[in-house]
Amino acid sequence: MRRVRITSELTTAPDGRVLTRAAGPRRALALAVASGTALLVGSTAVLGATWQGEPEPGAEISAEQLYAGDQRADSVRLGYFPNVTHAPALVGLQEELFTEHLAGTAFHAETFNAGPAAVEALTAGAVDAAFIGPTPAIHSYAQSAGESLYVVSGAAAGGVQLIVREGIESPEDLAGADLATPQLGGTQDVAARVWLAEQGLTEDVAITPTDNPQTLRLFEQGRIDAAWVPEPWASRLVHEAGGQVLVDERDLWPEDRFPTTVLAVNQEFAQAYPQTVKDLAAATEAAVTWLEDTEEGEVHRTLNAQLDEDLGLELPAPVLTRSLEQLSFTTDPLQEAFPQLVEDSETAGTGDSVDVGGLVIPAPGETPTDQSGAPGVEEED
Numbered sequence: 001m002r003r004v005r006i007t008s009e010l011t012t013a014p015d016g017r018v019l020t021r022a023a024g025p026r027r028a029l030a031l032a033v034a035s036g037t038a039l040l041v042g043s044t045a046v047l048g049a050t051w052q053g054e055p056e057p058g059a060e061i062s063a064e065q066l067y068a069g070d071q072r073a074d075s076v077r078l079g080y081f082p083n084v085t086h087a088p089a090l091v092g093l094q095e096e097l098f099t100e101h102l103a104g105t106a107f108h109a110e111t112f113n114a115g116p117a118a119v120e121a122l123t124a125g126a127v128d129a130a131f132i133g134p135t136p137a138i139h140s141y142a143q144s145a146g147e148s149l150y151v152v153s154g155a156a157a158g159g160v161q162l163i164v165r166e167g168i169e170s171p172e173d174l175a176g177a178d179l180a181t182p183q184l185g186g187t188q189d190v191a192a193r194v195w196l197a198e199q200g201l202t203e204d205v206a207i208t209p210t211d212n213p214q215t216l217r218l219f220e221q222g223r224i225d226a227a228w229v230p231e232p233w234a235s236r237l238v239h240e241a242g243g244q245v246l247v248d249e250r251d252l253w254p255e256d257r258f259p260t261t262v263l264a265v266n267q268e269f270a271q272a273y274p275q276t277v278k279d280l281a282a283a284t285e286a287a288v289t290w291l292e293d294t295e296e297g298e299v300h301r302t303l304n305a306q307l308d309e310d311l312g313l314e315l316p317a318p319v320l321t322r323s324l325e326q327l328s329f330t331t332d333p334l335q336e337a338f339p340q341l342v343e344d345s346e347t348a349g350t351g352d353s354v355d356v357g358g359l360v361i362p363a364p365g366e367t368p369t370d371q372s373g374a375p376g377v378e379e380e381d
């Protein structure tokens with residue numbers, strides 16, 4: 001079985017370096033983006049575009065219909081981010097779980113640094129499947145009238161925090177602050193805008209969507225006051241830049257659970273090769289189980305080995321330990337959260353009301369595997 005590594009031409013490493021590689025993410029808000037829009041990631045505008053209309057009801061398909069066949073593809077191309085919130089992907093690659101479960105299918109993997117590029121590739125068929133945030137998945141599904149992709153598995157939940165500088169102890173202290181989010185219209189950007197609206201701070205806080213490595217540098221330099229970011233960036237801001245947690249996004253959701261990373265598959269690919277989709281989901285389940293059962297030190301070594309392969313760097317143990325404590329890895333896509341995510345995007349002004357009833361179609365398997373907190377460490381009550 002062949003495993004071919006494909007990487008995009010430019011990848012931003014967590015330390016801010018741009019690496020050249022061989023070609024291959026809650027309720028009336030209209031917040032103006034601050035004048036520092038020059039810090040926007042170039043592809044941000046793609047994700048920030050609003051969706052229009054609703055998917056055709058006829059586009060929906062049942063799980064029984066979608067997964068009835070046993071057709072396998074000759075090859076499959078998978079996209080992912082070299083990031084801790086994509087740990088099931090990193091483990092699946094490093095432990096060769098994808099090649100193990102994709103029997104007879106050539107496997108290709110491609111790294112992405114931002115949701116818009118991954119979604120564009122997935123929608124266009126440049127990759128067949130990708131680990132992405134739920135909000136980009138919703139945008140793609142809505143903009144394509146329900147014809148672009150399916151969410152077939154969960155991967156990660158939680159792991160997002162509002163980190164603030166010393167001296168900010170309450171929401172009121174944010175008045176006049178500059179706050180960074182990863183991408184305009186992305187999952188964290190929407191969450192930040194909705195939370196600020198709920199606090200009555202819509203007009204008092206300037207939000208600048210900013211690449212995560214740049215956010216770390218600006219925070220260290222005192223040029224921004226806060227950041228709503230996923231792991232490992234929240235932990236890096238705490239450990240490396242003296243930040244403190246003002247909001248843990250888990251506290252804003254029922255049962256402290258919301259989807260951060262899901263596995264999405266191009267619809268045409270899924271309908272043509274249902275067995276390959278089931279194989280991808282099974283590999284993801286195996287990776288989540290591995291994260292649950294493996295000693296923390298080995299988890300660190302495995303994640304860092306893949307990060308080193310992808311980006312040429314490793315994360316310090318304290319950062320990885322804290323990052324993993326904030327995350328839950330699960331194959332449950334947390335489908336019940338998707339209507340709220342749609343409502344939040346509508347509130348944030350980045351999306352319109354849309355029916356996502358046909359978006360999430362979990363691949364059949366065992367009871368969703370769920371790993372909460374750091375590997376090998378019991379959570380405190």
